[in-house]
Amino acid sequence: DAGVIQSPRHEVTEMGQEVTLRCKPISGHNSLFWYRQTMMRGLELLIYFNNNVPIDDSGMPEDRFSAKMPNASFSTLKIQPSEPRDSAVYFCASRPGTISYEQYFGPGTRLTVT
Amino acid sequence: KNQVEQSPQSLIILEGKNCTLQCNYTVSPFSNLRWYKQDTGRGPVSLTIMTFSENTKSNGRYTATLDADTKQSSLHITASQLSDSASYICVVSATNAGKSTFGDGTTLTVKP
Numbered sequence: 001d002a003g004v005i006q007s008p009r010h011e012v013t014e015m016g017q018e019v020t021l022r023c024k025p026i027s028g029h030n031s032l033f034w035y036r037q038t039m040m041r042g043l044e045l046l047i048y049f050n051n052n053v054p055i056d057d058s059g060m061p062e063d064r065f066s067a068k069m070p071n072a073s074f075s076t077l078k079i080q081p082s083e084p085r086d087s088a089v090y091f092c093a094s095r096p097g098t099i100s101y102e103q104y105f106g107p108g109t110r111l112t113v114t
Numbered sequence: 115k116n117q118v119e120q121s122p123q124s125l126i127i128l129e130g131k132n133c134t135l136q137c138n139y140t141v142s143p144f145s146n147l148r149w150y151k152q153d154t155g156r157g158p159v160s161l162t163i164m165t166f167s168e169n170t171k172s173n174g175r176y177t178a179t180l181d182a183d184t185k186q187s188s189l190h191i192t193a194s195q196l197s198d199s200a201s202y203i204c205v206v207s208a209t210n211a212g213k214s215t216f217g218d219g220t221t222l223t224v225k226p
Contacts (some may be wrong), residue, residue, distance in 0.1 A: 004157075043158070043203065043216045056213065091157050101146045101165075101207065105157030 004106035006092050012112045018080040021109045024073055025094030033103060034067055034077050035091040043091075049075065082113045116141040118206050120217035128225055131194055135220045137187040137204035145209040149178050149189050152201045152219070161189070161202075194224045 005024040033048040047057040052069045069075040093103040150158035162178040175192045204217040
């Protein structure tokens with residue numbers, strides 16, 4: 001298995017632009033997590049899905065952030081409009097099931113908003 | 115408030131030496147505690163997962179311990195290697211809604 005796949009790996013955009021981050025979880029995993037990591041705040045959970053349904057989005061910072069999971073093999077995290085303070089590394093992770101505690105992280109997308 | 119505190123914040127050791135990283139938590143009700151290793155520029159990789167009934171778990175040269183009474187965990191690295199240089203993150207999950215609390219991590223540098 002290729003593991004969790006994220007794209008793009010790096011994104012540089014100007015303030016005000018829309019940014020879409022993509023994630024393909026490991027096949028067969030039915031939980032998906034989006035995280036943000038910064039030096040100041042460490043790793044933060046933004047949202048997670050079970051069986052494509054959003055379960056907890058309390059970590060989503062503002063209405064500018066939205067996440068979707070249209071099917072079991074694809075998820076997006078969208079920021080519209082982007083701001084410089086959104087600059088961070090965004091990780092996607094997947095988990096085999098609600099019983100398993102193990103999460104498998106993707107390589108991350110480094111977002112820079114200028 | 116659920117919190118996870120890791121110490122030290124950073125650590126430098128010589129190759130071949132052992133070291134121990136600490137994690138104290140206040141997460142309740144406790145479900146599980148996980149240690150991750152994160153290399154620079156990469157995603158975290160799971161090292162160990164422990165539930166309430168487990169006191170110790172090993173993964174190669176990594177050994178994690180858990181004292182659920184004092185709410186403390188440690189990660190012991192034996193015979194360190196240069197490749198152990200990374201950030202080590204402690205994550206504790208609560209049983210209600212499965213929410214996880216992340217520590218800020220310990221940055222380990224192993225020097226030759």
